Amino acid sequence: MLVFPPGCLLGWVLARREFRGRSLLDTFVSLPLVLPPTAVGYILLRLFALDGPLGPRVLGFDLDLLLTWRGATLASAVMALPLVAQTARVAFREVDPRLEGIARTLGLSPLRTFATVTLPLAGRGLCAAAVLGFGRALGEFGATVIVAGNIPGRTQTLALAIFSDIQAGRDAEAMRLLALTVALAFAVIYGAEILLLRRRGRP
Amino acid sequence: MSAAGQENGAGVSDGLQLDVSVPLDRFSLRVRWETSEPSLGVFGPSGAGKTTLIETIAGLRRGATGLIRWRGRTWLDTARGMRLPPERRGVGYVPQDSLLFPHRDVTGNLLAGRRRAAGAGRPAPPVERVLEVLELAPLRRRDVGTLSGGERKRVALGRALCSGAGLLLLDEPLAGLDLPLRRRILSYLLRVRDEFAVPTLVVSHDAVEIRLLSRELIVLSGGTLAARGRPEEVLARPEIFPLARAEGFENILSGAVTAIADGNAVVSIAPELTLTVPGRGLAPGDRVSVGLRAEDLILAVQPPAGLSAQIDLPGTLRELRDADSEEGPVVLAIVELGLDRLPVVAAITRQAVRRLDLRPGMAVHLIGKTQACRLLALSS
Known part of the structure; x- marks a missing residue:
C-alpha cells in the first residue's frame, strides 16, 4: 500500500510528461517485473549491505532494512512498483487531456484540475493498480526472503510463513494461514469491485 | 496582475488584440487582428487553423508565440516572457464536441467553474437564469452520458456562462446538428447573446452560422488571414464567395x-x-x-x-x-x-x-x- 502514491505519481509522469530519458525511466521502473525476484532481492541486499552504496558505512547511519520488517516492506514495494506504475499510467493515459484543458479554462488551477477531473476519471484504473500492487506484495516471496530473511514473528510474511509451515509439515498451521490469505485477498478484491460498482452505478 | 491590467493596446483597450503564430503540422497559423467589436467570427474551411486559433486564445496551445490582449489585459506576450495560464484568462470555451465531464451530472458540469464566478470582478449570470434561458432545468440530475447532441451543446454553453466567462469561445456551435436542431440551438445562442451580453468569438466553417452569429468576421485560409470585415460584406467578396458558397452561403x-x-x-x-x-x-x-x-x-x-x-x-x-x-x-x-x-x-x-x-x-x-x-x- 505504501507504494501506491509514488506508483501513481510515476504512472502520471510516464503518461503525461515529455522529457529526455523517459524511455530509460520507463525501462528502469519495469525492470523488477522481468527480473527474477531473487535477483531484485540480491540487488537490494547489496545496496543496503554494510558497505553498500546505501549502507551504514556510506550514509553514516543505518536505515535498518536488512532482516527487518521494513526490509520486507521495501522488497514488496519494489516488486509491486512496476505493476502499480504501469497500470496507473494506462489509467492516466485514458483521461482525455482536453477535459483537463476545459477545466483550466473554467478557472481551475492545475492542482484542482488534477484532483477534480484527472483523479476521478482515472479512478477505476487506479483502483485496479492498487489491487494488482496489493496482490503482488502479498504474494511476494523471492525478494523478501533475501532482503528480510524469514524470521518468524519479525519478517515472516504470509507467503513465507506458508512456505515454512509446509516445509516443516505443519499442515494445520498452513491451512490456517491459507484461509487467512484467501480471506484477505477476497476482501480486497471484493471491496474494490463494490467500490467500482458504486461509482459506475451513480445516477 | 495589476501591471498587466494597466497596459492598454492603442485604441483597442476595450477589445481584442491578436498577433500570434502557432506552428502546425503542415503550415503555421499566423493571425493579426485588432478589433473592438464584441461579436466576432472566424470563418474558413476545415483545416484552416480555426480551432487552433480558438485554443490559442483560451491558452491551451503551448507552442503559440506573439501577443494576445483582451480588454487591456495581456494574456500572452512571448517577447516579454509572459503567458497567462488558461485559468486566469476568464474565457468560456465551448468546444465542438462539448467535452462535458463524464463523471458529473448536468448540475455538476454547470457548476464546474462556479468557484471562479464567485471570485470574478464582473457579475456572473445567476445559475437559475442560465437554466431558464437554456431550458436546462429538466435535465439537472441527468447523467451526461444520456444526453443528446443538442442537449450536450446547451450544457457546455451553460457551463461556460455559469463560470462567469468574460469572453465566450464557441467552436462550430451548430456542427453535427440537423436543421430543426440547428434552428433551436441558434435561437439559444442568440438569446444568450441578448440576455447575458457576453462578448463572443465564434469559429465556423458554415457560412450561414458565422453570418448569423458575428458582426465582424475574419476569414482564415491555410493558416493566414484572407479577409476581414462585416460578415455580409466579406462573404460576398469575389475571392471569398466561392468558399462561402461551398460552405452553404445564404x-x-x-x-x-x-x-x-x-x-x-x-x-x-x-x-x-x-x-x-x-x-x-x-x-x-x-x-x-x-x-x-x-x-x-x-x-x-x-x-x-x-x-x-x-x-x-x-x-x-x-x-x-x-x-x-x-x-x-x-x-x-x-x-x-x-x-x-x-x-x-x-x-x-x-x-x-x-x-x-x-x-x-x-x-x-x-x-x-x-x-x-x-x-x-x-x-x-
Whole structure:
C-alpha cells in the first residue's frame, strides 16, 4: 500500500510528461517485473549491505532494512512498483487531456484540475493498480526472503510463513494461514469491485 | 496582475488584440487582428487553423508565440516572457464536441467553474437564469452520458456562462446538428447573446452560422488571414464567395412576422420591405431569420408582372463582381436593400448582365420564391 502514491505519481509522469530519458525511466521502473525476484532481492541486499552504496558505512547511519520488517516492506514495494506504475499510467493515459484543458479554462488551477477531473476519471484504473500492487506484495516471496530473511514473528510474511509451515509439515498451521490469505485477498478484491460498482452505478 | 491590467493596446483597450503564430503540422497559423467589436467570427474551411486559433486564445496551445490582449489585459506576450495560464484568462470555451465531464451530472458540469464566478470582478449570470434561458432545468440530475447532441451543446454553453466567462469561445456551435436542431440551438445562442451580453468569438466553417452569429468576421485560409470585415460584406467578396458558397452561403434576412396568410408568414425586414415565407410554426410577433441562396434570386430591372414568385424586394444595384464557382463563372450582383443598405447577393450569368445592361446604381428588384426560403432562427 505504501507504494501506491509514488506508483501513481510515476504512472502520471510516464503518461503525461515529455522529457529526455523517459524511455530509460520507463525501462528502469519495469525492470523488477522481468527480473527474477531473487535477483531484485540480491540487488537490494547489496545496496543496503554494510558497505553498500546505501549502507551504514556510506550514509553514516543505518536505515535498518536488512532482516527487518521494513526490509520486507521495501522488497514488496519494489516488486509491486512496476505493476502499480504501469497500470496507473494506462489509467492516466485514458483521461482525455482536453477535459483537463476545459477545466483550466473554467478557472481551475492545475492542482484542482488534477484532483477534480484527472483523479476521478482515472479512478477505476487506479483502483485496479492498487489491487494488482496489493496482490503482488502479498504474494511476494523471492525478494523478501533475501532482503528480510524469514524470521518468524519479525519478517515472516504470509507467503513465507506458508512456505515454512509446509516445509516443516505443519499442515494445520498452513491451512490456517491459507484461509487467512484467501480471506484477505477476497476482501480486497471484493471491496474494490463494490467500490467500482458504486461509482459506475451513480445516477 | 495589476501591471498587466494597466497596459492598454492603442485604441483597442476595450477589445481584442491578436498577433500570434502557432506552428502546425503542415503550415503555421499566423493571425493579426485588432478589433473592438464584441461579436466576432472566424470563418474558413476545415483545416484552416480555426480551432487552433480558438485554443490559442483560451491558452491551451503551448507552442503559440506573439501577443494576445483582451480588454487591456495581456494574456500572452512571448517577447516579454509572459503567458497567462488558461485559468486566469476568464474565457468560456465551448468546444465542438462539448467535452462535458463524464463523471458529473448536468448540475455538476454547470457548476464546474462556479468557484471562479464567485471570485470574478464582473457579475456572473445567476445559475437559475442560465437554466431558464437554456431550458436546462429538466435535465439537472441527468447523467451526461444520456444526453443528446443538442442537449450536450446547451450544457457546455451553460457551463461556460455559469463560470462567469468574460469572453465566450464557441467552436462550430451548430456542427453535427440537423436543421430543426440547428434552428433551436441558434435561437439559444442568440438569446444568450441578448440576455447575458457576453462578448463572443465564434469559429465556423458554415457560412450561414458565422453570418448569423458575428458582426465582424475574419476569414482564415491555410493558416493566414484572407479577409476581414462585416460578415455580409466579406462573404460576398469575389475571392471569398466561392468558399462561402461551398460552405452553404445564404443571404440572411431578419425581421418580425406581421401576419399569417394562407399558411404563409409575412415578414417585415425593413419599412416597405416584406418577405413571404413558409409559415408553419410561426405566429405574428415572432422574430425570424430567413436564408435565401444567392442562386435562388432573380434580378429584374422593372417591377415583376405575371410571375408566381411571391417575393419582390426593391433595391439598388451596388456592384457586379465576376467570381468563379465550381460549376463555372458567375456574376455576383450585390443589391442594397432599404435605408440600412443591407447587402444581398444574387448569383446571375454574364449573359443576363449583358442582356439587361446591368450597371451599378440601377434600381432593381430581387425576385424570389417563398419555397426557397429557409427558416434559420426563430425567437418568440
